[in-house]
Amino acid sequence: MSTRLEVGPDGVAVITLVNPPVNALAITVLRGLKNNYDEAVKRNDVKAIVVIGAGGKFSGGFDINSIQDIQKNENISALGGRVSVDLMSKTIEDAIKPSVAAIEGLALGGGLELAMSCHGRVAAPKAQLGLPELQLGIIPGFGGTQRLPRLVGLTKAIEMMLLSKSISSEEGKELGLVDVLVPSNELLSTARKLALEIADHRKPWLSTLYRTDKLEPLGEAREIIKFARAQAQKTAAHLPHPHACLDAIEEGVTNGGYAGVLKEEKVFLEALFSDTAKALVHIFFAQRATSKIPGVTDLNLKPTPVKKVAVIGGGFMGSGIATALVLSNIPVVLKEVNANFLQTGLDRIRANLESRSKKGKLSKEKFDKAMSLLKGTLDYDDFGKVDLVIEAVIENIPLKQQIFSDLEKVCSPHAVLASNTSTIDLNVIGEKTHSQDRIIGAHFFSPAHVMPLLEIVRTEKTSPQTILDLMTVGKIIKKVPVVVGNCTGFAVNRVFFPYSQAALMLVDLGIDVYRIDNAIKAFGMPMGPFRLADFVGFGVGVAVGGQYVKAYPDRVYISQLIPLMFQDQRLGESNRKGFYLYDEKRRPRPAPELKEYVEKARKSANIMPHGKPITLTDKDIVEMILFPVVNEASRVLDEGVVVKASDLDIASVLGMGFPPYRGGVVIWADSVSVSYIYSKLKEWSETYGTFFKPSSFLEERARKGISLSAPATNVTSKDTKARL
Numbered sequence: 001m002s003t004r005l006e007v008g009p010d011g012v013a014v015i016t017l018v019n020p021p022v023n024a025l026a027i028t029v030l031r032g033l034k035n036n037y038d039e040a041v042k043r044n045d046v047k048a049i050v051v052i053g054a055g056g057k058f059s060g061g062f063d064i065n066s067i068q069d070i071q072k073n074e075n076i077s078a079l080g081g082r083v084s085v086d087l088m089s090k091t092i093e094d095a096i097k098p099s100v101a102a103i104e105g106l107a108l109g110g111g112l113e114l115a116m117s118c119h120g121r122v123a124a125p126k127a128q129l130g131l132p133e134l135q136l137g138i139i140p141g142f143g144g145t146q147r148l149p150r151l152v153g154l155t156k157a158i159e160m161m162l163l164s165k166s167i168s169s170e171e172g173k174e175l176g177l178v179d180v181l182v183p184s185n186e187l188l189s190t191a192r193k194l195a196l197e198i199a200d201h202r203k204p205w206l207s208t209l210y211r212t213d214k215l216e217p218l219g220e221a222r223e224i225i226k227f228a229r230a231q232a233q234k235t236a237a238h239l240p241h242p243h244a245c246l247d248a249i250e251e252g253v254t255n256g257g258y259a260g261v262l263k264e265e266k267v268f269l270e271a272l273f274s275d276t277a278k279a280l281v282h283i284f285f286a287q288r289a290t291s292k293i294p295g296v297t298d299l300n301l302k303p304t305p306v307k308k309v310a311v312i313g314g315g316f317m318g319s320g321i322a323t324a325l326v327l328s329n330i331p332v333v334l335k336e337v338n339a340n341f342l343q344t345g346l347d348r349i350r351a352n353l354e355s356r357s358k359k360g361k362l363s364k365e366k367f368d369k370a371m372s373l374l375k376g377t378l379d380y381d382d383f384g385k386v387d388l389v390i391e392a393v394i395e396n397i398p399l400k401q402q403i404f405s406d407l408e409k410v411c412s413p414h415a416v417l418a419s420n421t422s423t424i425d426l427n428v429i430g431e432k433t434h435s436q437d438r439i440i441g442a443h444f445f446s447p448a449h450v451m452p453l454l455e456i457v458r459t460e461k462t463s464p465q466t467i468l469d470l471m472t473v474g475k476i477i478k479k480v481p482v483v484v485g486n487c488t489g490f491a492v493n494r495v496f497f498p499y500s501q502a503a504l505m506l507v508d509l510g511i512d513v514y515r516i517d518n519a520i521k522a523f524g525m526p527m528g529p530f531r532l533a534d535f536v537g538f539g540v541g542v543a544v545g546g547q548y549v550k551a552y553p554d555r556v557y558i559s560q561l562i563p564l565m566f567q568d569q570r571l572g573e574s575n576r577k578g579f580y581l582y583d584e585k586r587r588p589r590p591a592p593e594l595k596e597y598v599e600k601a602r603k604s605a606n607i608m609p610h611g612k613p614i615t616l617t618d619k620d621i622v623e624m625i626l627f628p629v630v631n632e633a634s635r636v637l638d639e640g641v642v643v644k645a646s647d648l649d650i651a652s653v654l655g656m657g658f659p660p661y662r663g664g665v666v667i668w669a670d671s672v673s674v675s676y677i678y679s680k681l682k683e684w685s686e687t688y689g690t691f692f693k694p695s696s697f698l699e700e701r702a703r704k705g706i707s708l709s710a711p712a713t714n715v716t717s718k719d720t721k722a723r724l
């Protein structure tokens with residue numbers, strides 16, 4: 001892990017970044033770069049310098065492992081000094097010899113910042129260029145906030161940074177970020193040539209930091225920054241770092257690039273140690289760790305190529321799943337029970353694709369391609385040729401059992417047989433087959449073509465090959481697959497069931513519905529529990545609630561509120577009447593008549609102490625709703641429903657919208673303190689009943705002072721073990 005220096009007879013020193021897989025700028029690489037530059041500048045046989053990345057990738061940026069080390073050890077020595085000032089500016093940009101970056105594959109974060117410190121940039125087609133640091137809760141820290149606006153203009157640079165949005169090298173060429181675009185095989189030779197031309201002053205020797213030609217005039221620049229601040233306030237009100245990034249940009253626009261670099265350095269270091277950055281860096285690694293499943297991904301198995309998929313059922317879930325598949329170029333056979341249902345399913349898929357086209361996210365060509373991959377059917381004739389079936393019919397056990405026993409007969413023996421059930425035990429679904437090893441859950445979240453999470457549910461009989469094959473398809477269709485065990489609600493729905501239960505109990509205890517939603521939204525959830533109940537629909541809520549009462553009778557709270565409303569044909573958002581009323585654009589407003597239902601429910605529950613509403617702060621509300629979620633998460637960890645705690649963090653963020661800048665439900669619980677959560681749950685369980693009773697796992701961790709995210713081997717629990 002370092003760099004390589006080779007000086008050619010043409011007088012060009014080629015410095016190669018070598019740190020697979022993405023040539024991240026680890027401290028050794030940054031040191032190597034500095035040493036190579038010092039040597040190249042000193043040597044008489046060197047006229048110019050080219051920087052390139054090994055293995056077809058320029059660089060994925062500063063090493064995020066080092067960021068985590070810096071955060072954990074609270075020590076910035078892993079940065080290797082003042083990289084922005086000393087290496088990027090003084091050593092590279094101000095050198096007496098010019099440099100050219102030869103970019104292939106990707107130049108992200110510190111990688112692009114390195115390229116922008118060079119005096120020219122040559123790129124191969126389709127390289128990915130961007131400054132995605134804000135996604136990690138930090139800001140660009142190697143001069144990017146200054147150099148990018150000077151190369152592409154303020155508006156585009158702000159968009160790229162604030163949205164962490166990368167562009168292609170083709171777009172980079174149009175904008176001026178890339179000077180020359182050449183085929184891969186000409187990349188190095190063209191970069192050498194350009195470097196020599198700059199050295200000989202046949203091409204301009206431009207130091208980006210001192211350029212102003214692309215910057216908007218000061219007044220206009222200030223307006224652009226003001227607008228960006230307003231946007232950041234609207235879209236990310238909880239987050240300070242987008243504003244910090246704009247502060248650094250503004251300093252450079254007002255007082256010059258070098259002043260901007262100094263401001264950026266200060267702000268970058270502050271952001272690095274923020275809770276937001278710690279949480280988002282955790283999320284970065286947690287997301288990648290979901291692909292590492294012991295006993296599955298470490299067996300050297302090869303994924304079976306999935307060339308064609310069958311989806312059974314063209315309802316909302318089935319059509320969403322089929323949409324996700326055709327969007328990723330996988331041919332789909334959609335099966336329904338009659339021509340009418342089939343047409344409705346196909347129309348839904350078309351509508352999903354059209355909605356993307358209208359938003360400019362799908363070209364006409366891609367739309368046509370996706371539609372051409374779709375075939376409707378009423379029989380099993382095509383099923384012999386599919387490699388994967390995803391069943392998405394109604395939650396009816398005999399129906400599903402029949403389908404799976406049919407599938408066993410009509411599909412090839414290697415085909416993966418998946419069910420999108422969210423409540424039915426997969427062992428029961430596969431009971432009537434001899435193919436339990438290839439039966440698996442593919443639990444998509446609605447809308448399936450939009451939501452990024454895919455819970456892959458394995459039973460004790462599911463084979464590693466089947467799991468691997470579904471994980472692979474999940475990745476192809478751009479989902480984050482999280483492998484979980486087989487239990488009611490799997491990981492996400494199970495952990496978040498107490499979310500609505502606790503909220504209903506608080507209402508019966510006298511707290512206002514809308515106040516609860518507002519407090520939870522202020523915490524950072526995309527919607528409060530009552531807005532969510534409307535969104536999901538009361539029909540689903542009542543049915544799923546029944547399953548939980550059966551599965552976890554010791555910890556459910558039975559409120560009459562939703563059943564009372566349901567009886568009166570209030571179905572939630574679908575008929576525009578639930579806890580809220582909805583206009584034709586589905587905008588919610590409080591429902592004045594809700595009061596009567598609440599009063600009736602409270603009367604029937606009769607749990608207010610001395611018949612009087614309890615008093616809570618917003619903090620209490622958040623804790624009384626989310627600590628039971630943590631409690632269930634602790635059981636899920638204890639039972640081994642997820643492979644590791646960070647899987648639950650990712651699942652909570654991608655499946656429930658738990659705020660990523662809080663790191664996911666487990667890491668958040670650790671940040672609050674396990675013993676505090678335990679003590680509160682214990683107190684409430686004594687006052688309000690067993691719904692709040694802390695799990696033995698939580699109790700043990702609190703007693704021993706061990707975090708919830710620590711691996712299970714640290715604790716021996718008496719509780720039940722994995723139901724995998």
Ligand SMILES: C[C@H](O)CC(=O)SCCNC(=O)CCNC(=O)[C@H](O)C(C)(C)COP(=O)(O)OP(=O)(O)OC[C@H]1O[C@@H](n2cnc3c(N)ncnc32)[C@H](O)[C@@H]1OP(=O)(O)O
Nearest residue numbers: 022024060061062063064065108109110132140141142288
């Ligand atoms: C001072 C500076 O301004 C600060 C910075 O530069 S911060 C870093 C900014 N850069 C980024 O945010 C880019 C982060 N990386 C990515 O977006 C993606 O990994 C990528 C687009 C580079 C590649 O994506 P993809 O091909 O899907 O592979 P992906 O699985 O994500 O990554 C491959 C491996 O590289 C690692 N990796 C990627 N970028 C890395 C980085 N900057 N540092 C350390 N490791 C990195 C991943 O952790 C993963 O490791 P694993 O195989 O052990 O799990």
